[in-house]
Amino acid sequence: MPRPISRDTRLCMSLSGRPGNFGTRFHNYLYEALDLDFVYKAFTTTDLPAAIGGIRALGIRGCAVSMPFKEACIPLLDELDTSASAIDSVNTIVADDGRLRGYNTDYSAVASLLASHxxxxxxxxxxxxxxxxxxxxxxxxxxxxxxxxxxxxxxxxxxxxxxxxxxxxxxxxxxxxxxxxxxxxxxxxxxxxxxxxxxxxxxxxxxxxxxxxxxxxxxxxxxxxxxxxxxxxPVITGAEVIVLQAVEQFVLYTGVRPEAELIEKAAEFARG
Missing domain, CATH: 3.40.50.720 (NAD(P)-binding Rossmann-like Domain)
Structure with a gap:
């Protein structure tokens, strides 16, 4: 039975011009499987500064960032991880005590796939x-x-x-x-x-x-x-990229790295 949402449940989210279901299904599957008190929801916005301000003000733990916000969000953050500052592009925001730090897990996912293929x-x-x-x-x-x-x-x-x-x-x-x-x-x-x-x-x-x-x-x-x-x-697919980058986001948000078998089950569920 899923853990009930309470006042202590931590919210993670995504911001995208075209919100999809993959991240929502992937992260929530893992939260339930690992009995973590988190919930994930996808959003879009026509007011990016207000949306980013909401992450800070409401104590939202993390936010995945997709087109067209990956560069536009940077001036609204407090600091950038080297994965984001090196390329001036953010796909992940992590909030700690009201401070927002930007990361780019797309970068590490692509590098990993070039090596594995x-x-x-x-x-x-x-x-x-x-x-x-x-x-x-x-x-x-x-x-x-x-x-x-x-x-x-x-x-x-x-x-x-x-x-x-x-x-x-x-x-x-x-x-x-x-x-x-x-x-x-x-x-x-x-x-x-x-x-x-x-x-x-x-x-x-x-x-x-x-x-x-x-x-x-x-x-x-x-x-x-x-x-x-x-x-x-021979091909490399975006489906491979989205899973690898989502796993790294999950780790940044929760501090937990799932087993490979569980990641594959979550990916299959998210695509369903």
Missing amino acids: AVPRDIRFVVRGSGGMAKAVASAFRDSGYRHGTIVARNPQTGPALARGCGYAWLAELGDEEPQMLVNVTPLGMEGGPDADALAFTREQVAATDWVFDVVALPVETPLILLARELGK
């Missing part, structure tokens, strides 16, 4: 996108020793800035380039979005590459991942 460090890759998540992804590549990268982004400010910050090239469009790894860090293919059926790269570009990495987590099998599998390409 044994992606060669000399590979030529492109990252499509230049927002907060793209900063985390590109920086994880850079700090993991990947030197041959290109940022593909139409935004003439954020695209070149991200490329310069990571020591990579910049292109507004991929054009005729044929990199060995394609990385999508845009909302293209995202479930429930206006571009849910869109591909971040063409069929020809996917056919010509060696690896495909789609950071979009929902659906689990995005149009890009489905195409890559059809063409026999």
Whole structure:
């Protein structure tokens, strides 16, 4: 039987332009399984300063931060962990005695996946996108020793800035380039979005590459991942990213690291 919510129950939350159910189901499953007096709820907002102020004022323990708030929230926090300050992007806020500290668990999740999938460090890759998540992804590549990268982004400010910050090239469009790894860090293919059926790269570009990495987590099998599998390409999925980063958030909020088997059960439940 679930633990009843009381005045002592600690609240964790998420802020996103498009709130989903994965984090809510994942964290609450683990709270119940581990008998932790926590509850998790997803929110969106049209007033970010007020929302962040509410975290501080109400003693909310932690907050996951998604698009489009990952950079905008930074001036509203008291301090940044090195995982966030190195890339100027926050995906996790932890409150301690009214002080708000920003972290970026996306960064560590991507670095971990590059290592576990044994992606060669000399590979030529492109990252499509230049927002907060793209900063985390590109920086994880850079700090993991990947030197041959290109940022593909139409935004003439954020695209070149991200490329310069990571020591990579910049292109507004991929054009005729044929990199060995394609990385999508845009909302293209995202479930429930206006571009849910869109591909971040063409069929020809996917056919010509060696690896495909789609950071979009929902659906689990995005149009890009489905195409890559059809063409026999090894893939890294956003579903893998979302689980790893959520686990690190859970640890930051509760101080408890679940066993691997329990994490997998929570992930399966969250996707259901």
